[in-house]
Amino acid sequence: MTSPQRAVLGGALALLAGGCGGGGSHADRPRAATGLTWAGKPQVYRSRGLPRDRVVIARVRNAGSTTLHLVAARLKVRDAHGRALRASAAFSTTFAHGLYGAYQQPAAGEPVAEQIRLGKIIYLAPGASAPFYAAWRLTPGAREPVHVDYGSGSLAIPPVGGQTAR
Amino acid sequence: MRLVRGLVAALLLCLLIPAAALAHPERITSFTWPVHGQVPVYRTTGPSNVVCKANSGALLRKEFAGNKKLLSQRLTLLKRCRYSNIQAAIDHAKSGYRIEILPGKYLEQPSRKVPVGAPGQPPCANDYVTVEEGAGQAPPPVGPASNDKPDRANRNYVIKCPNSKNLIAVVGDTRPEPTPLTPIVPLCNQLCNLQIEGMGKHPQDVDIVSDRKKLDVLRVDRANGVYLRNFMIEQGAFNDVDIIEVDGFVVQDVIARYAQNYGVLSFTATHGLYDHDTAYNNGDSGLYPGSTMKGCSTNGPIDPNTYGTCEASGCGNPSIEIRNSNSYGNTLGYSGTAGNSTYVHDNRFHDNASGLATDSFASGHPGMPQECFHWVNNQIYSNNNNVFAADRQTYCKNTPFVSRKVTLVCPQFQSAVGTGVVIGGGDRDLLEKNWIYDNWRQGVYLLNVPAAIRGDNDPSHQQDTSNQNRFIDNIMGTSPSGKRMPNGLEFEWDSGGQGNCFEGNKMQSPSDPASLPACPGSSVYMPSNAAVLAAAVPCTAWDPNTNPEPVGCDWFTTPAKPK
Numbered sequence: 001m002t003s004p005q006r007a008v009l010g011g012a013l014a015l016l017a018g019g020c021g022g023g024g025s026h027a028d029r030p031r032a033a034t035g036l037t038w039a040g041k042p043q044v045y046r047s048r049g050l051p052r053d054r055v056v057i058a059r060v061r062n063a064g065s066t067t068l069h070l071v072a073a074r075l076k077v078r079d080a081h082g083r084a085l086r087a088s089a090a091f092s093t094t095f096a097h098g099l100y101g102a103y104q105q106p107a108a109g110e111p112v113a114e115q116i117r118l119g120k121i122i123y124l125a126p127g128a129s130a131p132f133y134a135a136w137r138l139t140p141g142a143r144e145p146v147h148v149d150y151g152s153g154s155l156a157i158p159p160v161g162g163q164t165a166r
Numbered sequence: 167m168r169l170v171r172g173l174v175a176a177l178l179l180c181l182l183i184p185a186a187a188l189a190h191p192e193r194i195t196s197f198t199w200p201v202h203g204q205v206p207v208y209r210t211t212g213p214s215n216v217v218c219k220a221n222s223g224a225l226l227r228k229e230f231a232g233n234k235k236l237l238s239q240r241l242t243l244l245k246r247c248r249y250s251n252i253q254a255a256i257d258h259a260k261s262g263y264r265i266e267i268l269p270g271k272y273l274e275q276p277s278r279k280v281p282v283g284a285p286g287q288p289p290c291a292n293d294y295v296t297v298e299e300g301a302g303q304a305p306p307p308v309g310p311a312s313n314d315k316p317d318r319a320n321r322n323y324v325i326k327c328p329n330s331k332n333l334i335a336v337v338g339d340t341r342p343e344p345t346p347l348t349p350i351v352p353l354c355n356q357l358c359n360l361q362i363e364g365m366g367k368h369p370q371d372v373d374i375v376s377d378r379k380k381l382d383v384l385r386v387d388r389a390n391g392v393y394l395r396n397f398m399i400e401q402g403a404f405n406d407v408d409i410i411e412v413d414g415f416v417v418q419d420v421i422a423r424y425a426q427n428y429g430v431l432s433f434t435a436t437h438g439l440y441d442h443d444t445a446y447n448n449g450d451s452g453l454y455p456g457s458t459m460k461g462c463s464t465n466g467p468i469d470p471n472t473y474g475t476c477e478a479s480g481c482g483n484p485s486i487e488i489r490n491s492n493s494y495g496n497t498l499g500y501s502g503t504a505g506n507s508t509y510v511h512d513n514r515f516h517d518n519a520s521g522l523a524t525d526s527f528a529s530g531h532p533g534m535p536q537e538c539f540h541w542v543n544n545q546i547y548s549n550n551n552n553v554f555a556a557d558r559q560t561y562c563k564n565t566p567f568v569s570r571k572v573t574l575v576c577p578q579f580q581s582a583v584g585t586g587v588v589i590g591g592g593d594r595d596l597l598e599k600n601w602i603y604d605n606w607r608q609g610v611y612l613l614n615v616p617a618a619i620r621g622d623n624d625p626s627h628q629q630d631t632s633n634q635n636r637f638i639d640n641i642m643g644t645s646p647s648g649k650r651m652p653n654g655l656e657f658e659w660d661s662g663g664q665g666n667c668f669e670g671n672k673m674q675s676p677s678d679p680a681s682l683p684a685c686p687g688s689s690v691y692m693p694s695n696a697a698v699l700a701a702a703v704p705c706t707a708w709d710p711n712t713n714p715e716p717v718g719c720d721w722f723t724t725p726a727k728p729k
Contacts, residue, residue: 043697045696090707093703095699095705101578113621118706137717137718165697166701
């Protein structure tokens with residue numbers, strides 16, 4: 001990366017940190033009040049060998065007018081009662097792993113490019129779409145349908161059919 | 167707002183551009199180009215420096231008790247011994263020398279006294295380069311923290327402070343690096359064609375033991391033509407043997423064990439041979455020929471330091487050969503991100519979590535996308551070693567490498583326990599005539615990996631993996647002795663890509679999809695089956711510190727033994 005590129009990157013990050021996330025931490029909430037929709041039909045699967053686990057494979061689209069900055073680790077999958085379920089999510093539908101070994105993570109956290117590459121964070125421009133997955137475990141008593149809560153809005157996940165991940 | 171959008175766009179553009187600014191957690195590297203080297207030849211004559219320990223004579227008399235001629239030769243060699251540390255013998259060598267190491271345990275105490283260092287701390291406090299832009303400016307880390315910053319020692323560091331991070335260093339290029347972010351093309355101007363050989367009867371007779379702090383036990387850096395032979399090496403905090411930016415090397419009769427990551431690793435290297443090596447109990451893979459030069463670059467016109475594939479020109483000759491080796495008890499027996507044009511034959515990969523993996527998963531590995539391996543006549547079996555058990559993950563999380571039980575494997579990356587072969591985003595790979603059996607999840611796992619996953623967002627590259635792979639005449643689910651030892655599935659494939667085909671394989675178990683295409687396979691690029699993706703992608707969330715058993719992922723449960 002050249003010096004001018006580095007300067008632009010630094011400036012963009014600084015501006016994002018100060019403004020794009022809404023109030024408080026830039027990573028806490030997307031700035032747009034609404035905007036995330038499914039692009040196409042989400043596919044929901046039962047997990048192989050894990051009877052309470054479910055996975056949705058989909059694309060999400062920013063239907064709003066401002067860039068969405070989302071942190072996958074802060075998304076919540078909630079049941080029909082609004083209770084958060086044990087879950088994970090990322091803006092990717094492909095298995096991948098990071099550059100750093102499990103016990104050799106950088107002290108400053110994974111670099112932003114690495115987080116974007118792995119779908120841990122996303123800057124989703126208006127009208128743009130991206131791959132997305134979420135996995136969750138239905139605890140006893142949890143009620144379907146579930147939805148993905150991304151802070152300023154939510155995405156309803158259709159009920160699982162007969163499909164099993166394999 | 168327009169300004170914000172513009173800067174966001176600029177940010178994204180910056181993140182897309184700098185392949186050179188993203189890297190393996192290693193300094194930025196590139197291939198030697200043009201490349202003129204060859205696999206070096208073993209020598210028994212020529213100048214040499216001899217290394218020994220106080221007990222080398224006694225050990226020789228014991229090891230060679232039944233062979234008076236060899237004993238006499240070795241005792242004559244002992245009389246020439248002038249060094250008690252391998253590094254000292256290397257430092258007094260010239261190109262073409264042999265370093266002859268007599269039996270003993272080599273702790274390399276002078277090197278151990280050199281601090282490992284860190285950015286801003288001596289030695290070589292300022293010889294670091296930030297290889298990943300944006301570090302520390304992203305949202306709070308999702309993963310765990312450590313003291314390892316994403317600043318990497320640059321090439322000036324290894325020139326000026328070779329034993330800070332390496333127990334033993336062979337530095338072949340002493341030219342100062344004027345711009346570490348864009349290093350000059352490799353060449354060897356000293357210590358070229360060095361031969362480092364243990365002179366014991368067996369590799370174990372010369373044991374090179376690190377302090378579990380140095381990243382590499384033996385680093386060969388731009389020292390072309392190196393020949394490593396007949397020793398054991400262990401306990402690297404990253405790699406036991408690290409061969410980087412080297413044109414021409416042999417690693418023969420070497421035992422590599424107990425590294426935090428890799429037993430024997432080569433990176434941005436070519437004209438290499440791994441021969442009769444043994445690798446076990448390493449936290450990532452036993453053998454790692456990653457970022458290997460593409461065969462069509464080694465012997466053709468394609469510049470390996472730019473994007474390109476061998477689709478039009480053909481795969482060319484192998485770049486690195488691995489033969490007659492045995493890799494077991496690791497997380498992976500073999501792995502190679504961008505492990506191109508490897509010729510892997512007559513080896514055993516067994517009792518790992520997964521046997522072999524090659525992929526286009528990660529960013530910053532020169533030589534993407536992965537293509538053109540030829541793996542033939544290997545035994546790939548019983549890779550059901552579950553290194554992800556909950557109690558082990560807890561121990562590993564709470565115990566730094568320097569304090570861990572030496573023999574215990576702590577997995578550095580996630581892997582599907584019970585898998586023989588994983589190809590994650592490969593092209594033109596040929597898997598033929600192997601014995602693949604007793605892998606309880608699946609014999610072979612073939613996945614498509616879009617280029618964006620490796621940080622390449624060029625729209626024209628997004629379908630450049632999982633094309634034209636061939637699986638021919640493999641014996642699935644039966645041992646060489648003829649015993650039925652089934653895999654869970656024979657082949658698990660997400661059905662993505664173009665030209666993938668399966669022919670002549672003898673199978674015991676079903677595959678998924680149940681019907682596999684014969685050659686030449688589909689003529690059009692097919693999308694991946696979301697049901698297969700859905701089983702794998704939740705495993706991305708694995709992190710032993712925060713999420714040791716991710717929801718929706720069954721990779722870390724040992725599959726039931728197939729009947």
